[in-house]
Amino acid sequence: MVEENNSDLINEAQKFFEKGKYNQAESILNQLILRNHKEPLIFHMLGTIYYDRGKFNKAVRAFKRALEIDPGFTDASVGLSIILNDLGRYDEGKHIFDEAHQRLEKKKQQTDPYINEKFAIKHDELGELYSQYKKYNDALEQFYKARNLSSRKAEISLKIVDCYQKLGADQKAIKELEKIIQAFPSFETARLRLAKIYVSKNQRQLARQQWEKVLENNPENKKAKDLLRQLDSGKQIELT
Template identity: 60%
Template sequence: MAKAHFIESRYQHAEAILNQLILKNQKDPNIFHMLGTIYYDKGKFNKAIRSFKRALEIDPAFTDASVGLSIILNDLGKYEEGKKVFDEAKTMLNSKGDGDPYVEEKLAIKHDELGELYFQYKRYSEAMEQFYKALTLSARKPELTMKLVECRIKKEEYTEATKLLKDLLRQYPDYLAGRLKLGMLYYDSQQVPEAIEQWESVLEKDPNNVTAKDYLKLAHAVEVTSHSDVLSESPSMEL
């Protein structure tokens, strides 16, 4: 019952039931994880920290609780402490199944979540470190590469961002989101013909792609304007 209320975000009802379970000396880490999440949502950070720590005392490899605790610590500016909590949980989980694809994907998800957290706080180098770690463990290469591209763009490392996308598209030529982004990088660097090539390639595979159509209209308008400027600057022929 508590979990159903929790999933539906009926936190007041869930909190009451969860506290009753604790009074009955229930030692399920999920109880404390849900309570920690509820307290975090209410801004009761100290109670949330205690709840997540209690969940980890019961199950040190409970990565959902470790990520929750990491998020709070990062919110409070305790970045190194938050990273330490996550790394300890990762080590525990990794020891359960070295080379197990399920475990590796679960680890990748946690690196991904931590990377998102660093990105949110504009700590792009740390975010990239986490996304690269996730990339070595996960089969979600296109999705994670796009996150690395966004980090590179935020750091104004456009050449590196372009290289990441070109490498990705060599392996996944039909990944349209990557082509759209590569086209935009070309466009922003005033390489309009290269941008048009990418967006036209998207339309070949998906003729109804609205984003590609909008980008192409913009690019063609720029081309027409540039051509008109060249003509207006050309010397007129005297008879």
């Protein structure tokens, strides 16, 4: 009977939690803890509530408790790694996240797009963080992982291109852009970026081909029109 009552309380707390009624949810969750009920979901919800209130240290303890009970609790791992990054504990956050990712792969369960996207978002965030600190090789590693897991392949590929350009590796940037265009022929941003690199390398006819392709797909693209006009007039091409 006690176990059934605990299950009812968890369900009730979860309903409040999902509706954003954190005060009510917290009250029930604390009751369950006083009963010594060891369910990782309890501590995961508490960790999220504490994080929302800016109580980061309490949130860290709650998420860690969830992982002590169930090391494979993915949501708690992701939540903990996000908080650690917010606190500037980047290496620790990355370690937690990578461990969770490795455990998930070892299980060899059926691919879950929702879980993959959550991991992709985290890799993407870490890539952005490394980019901010000009650690472009580390950023590349994270962006490649994000792209492999995410459905946002074109968007993340452009971040990979950015890193290669910052590293002065234009040929690698070109190859990445060519792959994007092959997969997404109507992706105008990729074609414009590729044309920009060609202009910087004085390969104007290759740039022309990309601008013309953009206008084939979208005759109203002002940027491609203006750049082609500058090319035909023999003026210096203004790239922004």
